[in-house]
Amino acid sequence: MPDQVRHDVLSDIYFSSLIPCYSVPLCGLKPPDRKDAEMAAEELRNIAIIAHVDHGKTTLIDSLLKQSGTFRDNQRVDTCVMDSGDLEKERGITILAKPTSIKWGDVRINIIDTPGHADFGGEVERVLHMADGVILLTDSAEGPLPQTKFVLGKALKQGLRPIVIINKVDRGDARPEAVLDEIFDLFVSLEANDEQLDFPVLYASGRDGWCVRELGDERKDLTPLLDLVLAHVPAPTGDESAPFAMLATLLDSDPFLGRCLTGRVIQGSAKVNETVKALSLEGELVENGRLTKLLKFEGTERVPVNQVHVGDIICIAGLTKASVADTIGAPGLAQPIPATPIDPPTMAVTITVNDSPFAGTEGKKVTSTMIRERLLAEAETNVAITFRESENKDAFEIGGRGELQLGVLIETMRREGFELTVSRPRVLYKEENGQRLEPIEEVTIDVDEEYASAVVDKMNRRKADMVDMRSSGAGHGGGKTRIIFHAPSRGLIGYQSQFLTDTRGTGVLNRVFHEYAPFKGDIPGRRNGALISRETGTAVAYAIFNLQDRGVMFIEHQTPVYEGMIVGEHSRDNDLEVNVLKGKKLTNMRASGSDEAVTLVPPRRMSLEEMMSYINEDELLEVTPKSLRLRKQHLCPHERKRASRQTA
Numbered sequence: 001m002p003d004q005v006r007h008d009v010l011s012d013i014y015f016s017s018l019i020p021c022y023s024v025p026l027c028g029l030k031p032p033d034r035k036d037a038e039m040a041a042e043e044l045r046n047i048a049i050i051a052h053v054d055h056g057k058t059t060l061i062d063s064l065l066k067q068s069g070t071f072r073d074n075q076r077v078d079t080c081v082m083d084s085g086d087l088e089k090e091r092g093i094t095i096l097a098k099p100t101s102i103k104w105g106d107v108r109i110n111i112i113d114t115p116g117h118a119d120f121g122g123e124v125e126r127v128l129h130m131a132d133g134v135i136l137l138t139d140s141a142e143g144p145l146p147q148t149k150f151v152l153g154k155a156l157k158q159g160l161r162p163i164v165i166i167n168k169v170d171r172g173d174a175r176p177e178a179v180l181d182e183i184f185d186l187f188v189s190l191e192a193n194d195e196q197l198d199f200p201v202l203y204a205s206g207r208d209g210w211c212v213r214e215l216g217d218e219r220k221d222l223t224p225l226l227d228l229v230l231a232h233v234p235a236p237t238g239d240e241s242a243p244f245a246m247l248a249t250l251l252d253s254d255p256f257l258g259r260c261l262t263g264r265v266i267q268g269s270a271k272v273n274e275t276v277k278a279l280s281l282e283g284e285l286v287e288n289g290r291l292t293k294l295l296k297f298e299g300t301e302r303v304p305v306n307q308v309h310v311g312d313i314i315c316i317a318g319l320t321k322a323s324v325a326d327t328i329g330a331p332g333l334a335q336p337i338p339a340t341p342i343d344p345p346t347m348a349v350t351i352t353v354n355d356s357p358f359a360g361t362e363g364k365k366v367t368s369t370m371i372r373e374r375l376l377a378e379a380e381t382n383v384a385i386t387f388r389e390s391e392n393k394d395a396f397e398i399g400g401r402g403e404l405q406l407g408v409l410i411e412t413m414r415r416e417g418f419e420l421t422v423s424r425p426r427v428l429y430k431e432e433n434g435q436r437l438e439p440i441e442e443v444t445i446d447v448d449e450e451y452a453s454a455v456v457d458k459m460n461r462r463k464a465d466m467v468d469m470r471s472s473g474a475g476h477g478g479g480k481t482r483i484i485f486h487a488p489s490r491g492l493i494g495y496q497s498q499f500l501t502d503t504r505g506t507g508v509l510n511r512v513f514h515e516y517a518p519f520k521g522d523i524p525g526r527r528n529g530a531l532i533s534r535e536t537g538t539a540v541a542y543a544i545f546n547l548q549d550r551g552v553m554f555i556e557h558q559t560p561v562y563e564g565m566i567v568g569e570h571s572r573d574n575d576l577e578v579n580v581l582k583g584k585k586l587t588n589m590r591a592s593g594s595d596e597a598v599t600l601v602p603p604r605r606m607s608l609e610e611m612m613s614y615i616n617e618d619e620l621l622e623v624t625p626k627s628l629r630l631r632k633q634h635l636c637p638h639e640r641k642r643a644s645r646q647t648a
Contacts, residue, residue: 045230046133052147055168057114134163140169146512150513242268248262249324260295266337278328278329291317295315348397356635384401432516441488443464447507455502466485469481529569531578533565544556554567562631564636565629577637608623
């Protein structure tokens, strides 16, 4: 059997297994007739759900999928089904935007779940091009936060008319009326037009699956929301007779189909096996190809179809070079579809080969060639990531929106079997009219009133400017203070852990890119020095016990260590070389109870992002599939002294 025929047969078998089993929807509809749907364009609505992180977008979509009959009555469904990645499930955040669709009456509603964290803003900007309307979700207690402002601003600039949902109104500290006033003020500050200011409002509990127009209405299901979407969001428009054109918005890969591009059909229609071409934003030809597969979204699955029409959100296969922001169109298409430029990255790390004494003992992908290919693939599919390499191609600079986005990439690579070393994150500066500009972030902090002064003091040391401060009822709730700063991005690197310590774990810090501003001068880094292992071997409890007075330890009994590895934080501001291998001298005399007296303080545990932020310029983070280790850039003490003299 020829390879191409075998490939298509396998693809058909694979996707036939993905077609979901339909149950009768709550509204009493019959399952859609696939042949009829392919012969003519369906009535559609395309919406995106946008919100700050953890305000309930994915949970609301769960309830919509269940109530629209997407799942069988006896089907077991996980919570947050749209968060399909392991990291998304573990961290409870959406990292990649994902489309889904439901049937309501005779209308198919395409819904796009978007990330809520500012570091993944590149995803939000792209998917808004696929939507004709947006649902703005806001927590009834926290109110609008920085990412709410960011994503709403993007939506308003594109002329979209939001539907506002005040979520979690069943919280004990809910304040829906005050939050509604704050949302209206936010619309005004973002220069919304009169049509956008006349937004409809619903009150909801996405977790319990209900929404109401008025707080006193019966709390039953999400019918008011779905009816409002049909009434408020316009149907897609476009010239069905024009040459086929779609804007590639998302890119992923499939083991059967290869590269898959997801986007919205802007004009015309297309059938399977038709010839198409890809144009870049500048109108240059990227490649010619054939639509080997056309897929639509039904529930949480991608289902193959024979034809697509204007307004459809589809996934196509068959192109090998086309990427995000390219226009896929008929051979006669002359002009590309305009796309909004993506905000540039503000932070970068340098990734190099792992050269520690333990290199290659835990991972299989250890060479610079493997790391380079993986990073190039990431930069191709993620437009918010930039890639640069050194002349020798042995060091790679990866730029992103923030520590979380860079940390997610590195965590993904370590789970794929990579070993690498990572530098401290550094901000990316701009030169304008001979002046050095640095990224400034808007930081919104909610803290108990007793900790407000400590937070203000620490932020002032980081060159932050306070722009607003509200207490109690006007802010987050009783006994709370909301403070807004404009702070340099480099001053916030590593501040999260210090912030949690200062607020006894009760504070909430949110940040989003604000602007570029003139360089604000030097900012002090980590004050304490490091405890550095002077030998290679296995740490013992007796040595750690005797070193606990010197500082906070990062390791425990039986942890493998090597020369130059950071094993703890010194209580003073200088680095100190220590021996964590030194055991108790053996004698034939034993004192009663002395061996049981070795009591170790639990070591400090840090996440990957915290470790990246913790290290200084002369330190590195070693990342392997099983371990995260802090180390000095130069492992040998003589080399460290030589390097310090050169930088002095």
